[in-house]
Amino acid sequence: MLPLVVPHSAPHPLPPARPRARRLLTIAVLASLCALGAKDTQAQTIPSPTEDAIPIPGGWFRLSVGTAWTRYDSRFGxxxxxxxxxxxxxxxxxxxxxxxxxxxxxxALKTLTQNAAQRLTFGRLEVRSDARIVTTPIAFEYGITRRLSLGVVVPLVQTRRSAQTRVNQRPTGDTTKTSNVGIMPQSGRATQAALNATFVANLATAAQSLNALLARCARTPAAAECDPIRGRETDAAATARRASDFAGAVATGYGVTEQTAVVAPLTGSALATTIELQRAALAAQLATYVPGTVLGTLPTATTEFSYIDLQGRANTPGLLQSDLGGGVDSIATTERLNFGDIELRARVLLIDRVQRDSLPMHGPQVRLGVGGIVRFATSRPDSAIDLLDIGTGEGAGVEVRSALDVGVGRVGATISGRYARWFARTVTSPLVGYPISGWPFPQFGEVSRKAGNLVGIDVTPRFFASEWLAFEGQFGIEHTDSATFTGADGAPCPACVVLSNSILPTPLTVQRIGFGMRYSTVDAFLRRRARYPIEVSYRHLETITGDATAPKVFRDQIQLRLFYRIRR
Structure with a gap:
């Protein structure tokens, strides 16, 4: 921030003695740590990168503690x-x-119904979700000289994405079902699989018997056993093919093992009715050509697909956790607490044309600082298997920042820029499509992911209500290149396509506006016009425009900076 001061008539007393300063620092640090302990607020991402060019005096130590709350429940389309x-x-x-x-x-259902347009549906799924991320960066910085400072930042990140999942919910009084299949109870799958296997075996036996009869009758058409098919050989051959196809479709669609006997047509649905009509017609045809043929019946799911069927419950996996669902986690609220990416920082004050005496300020005040950041991959990456997981950082990388502070009288501004580049890190990702959100293709593996490079510019105008208190506005624009993925072994599924609702990595540009206020006695203290060096700031930011799939973010952040002289 730019606490360039405005004219003030009477100078303040000189800085206090060291024991009193120590007591003040101890109280402030304890208060800030106690505030951080209240973790009930959930949610935020990365604090605003906007920085000012205010230096850390040589021989001084600066502790910065802040918390930023980021939240979003929508994306730009x-x-x-x-x-x-x-x-x-x-x-x-x-x-x-x-x-x-x-x-x-x-x-298989298309084969059973003889309808190429037949669809399988579990019905309506409605998900309401929002994301909350709380970031608490703790920065320790030391002024080597008046112009050079070094520091380390340790961020703590808490991510939380909530989800309210509704399955086949309808208004009161509406009994229309949109699903045509359901889930078979797990307790009865072994028994039902055995019945399905018997049905398939009976059908296969009938088809084989009919084919054998056709072959014998082709050699000896006058035989008595050929009476049922004589003159109808073409229809009988078609029935045998239909029986073979029907048997294969039942094995695939209904399952013949406990692990695969999961899905069945819903009782009373048009799908179940159509399949039963097809089964009965086929059984009648087979009985005509092969007397004594008995196929059996096919099961139906008696209950509509439900939340428990989708998500599972204790010791009972749902559809999502099964092989059919891809083995992904439930669509349920997910919360994580972990370190972000620890940073090492260096900053150089290139221009410092800010008045340092105790006289009232006069003339333009200008200050320019540049800095570099090295990040280490101490964060926890997200996993595509957890559909709602939010990582706590992008991994290792480097960043360059600059900040220009200007001020005249009661007005001033900070113009800051940043360029960040990340290194590749290993993540668990779908091997088809590489989506960052939405439904992933359920073929996962470890790949190398490199977050997109970032460029951002922020302009922060400022009005000084007094020598220590300033009100701020902010406008920022930020562009992020698309993430890149490498390391997958060949094409795992050349015929596979990206799912329609998947959010794929694309370049994103967003614009943000905000406002805030800052109370700072730092410059006044250096000019011997304030008793203690301290700085407290608040800022609110929100995204006003963005490319498609960019989150519409709202962010609030508070920061406390404390200074302490180590050497004179």
Whole structure:
């Protein structure tokens, strides 16, 4: 920030003695740490990168403690529209478009119904979600000289993404079901799988018997056993092919093992009715050609697909955790607490044309500082298997920052810029499409991910209500290149396509505005016009425009800076 001071008539007393300063520092630090202990507030990302060029005097130590709360519940869509954060999971028809391992079952249903347009759907899924991230960076900095300072920043990051998941909820009185399949109870899957296997075996035996009969009758058409098919050989051959196809479709769609007997048509649905009509017609045809043929019946799911079926419960995995769902975690509130990426910092004051005597300020005040940051990968990356996971940092990287403070009288401004470049780190990611959010293709592996380079500019105008108190505005623009992924072994699934709701990594540009206030006695203290050097600031920021898929972020942050002289 730019606490360039305004004219003030009477100088303040000289700085206090060291024991009193120590007591003040101890009390302030304890108070700030106690405030940090109240972790009930959930949520934020990275504090505003805007910095001022205020120096750390040579021989002085500066402790900066702050907390930033970032929250968002929506993303920008095309043409500036806003989409809810949960929209990337919500759908009117949950099926293979979201969970592609259901595609073989849908294909089997098309065969069973003889309808190429047949769809598999578990019905409506509605997800409401928001993200909260709380970042608490603790910075220790030391002034080597009047112009050079070094420091280290240790960020603590708490991420929380909440989710309210609703499955097939309808208004009161509406009994229309949008699903046509359901989940078989786990306790009965072994028994039902055995019945399905018997049905498939009976059907396969009937098809084989009919094919054998056709072969014998082709050699000896006058045989008595050929009476049922004589003159209808073409229809009988088609029935045998239909029986073989039907058997394969039942094995795929209904499952013949405890692990695969998971999905079945919903009782009373048009799908269940159609399949039963097809089964009965096929059984009647087979009985005509192969007397005595008995197939059995096919099961139906008696209850509509539900929240428990999707998410699971204690000791009972849901659809998402199963092989059909891709083995992903539930769509449920996810909370993490971890370190961010620890930083080493250096800053050089290049221009310092700020009045340092105790006389009233006069003329323009200018200060320019540049700095460099090295980040270490101490954060926890997110995992694509956890659909709502938020990482606590981008990993190792470097950054260059600059800040220009200018001021005349009661007005001033800070113009700051930053360029950040990250290094690659290993993450668990889908091997098809590399989405950063939404439904991932359920084929996961470890790949090398490099976050996109970032360029940002912030302008912070400032009005000084007094020598120590300033009110601020802020406008910033930030561009981030798309993340890149490398290291996957070949093409794991050349025919696979990215799922429709997946949020893919793309370049993003956002604009933010904000306001704030700052109370700072630092410059006044250096000019011997304040008793204690201390700085407290508050800032609110929000994203006003952004490219499609960029989160619409709201952010509040508070920072406390304390100075203490180590050497004179």
């Amino acid at each position: 095309d043409s500036g529209t806003i989409r809810g954060l949960g929209d990337e999971f919500s759908t009117d028809s949950l099926g293979p478009r979201q969970l592609p391992r259901l595609a073989p079952i849908e294909g």
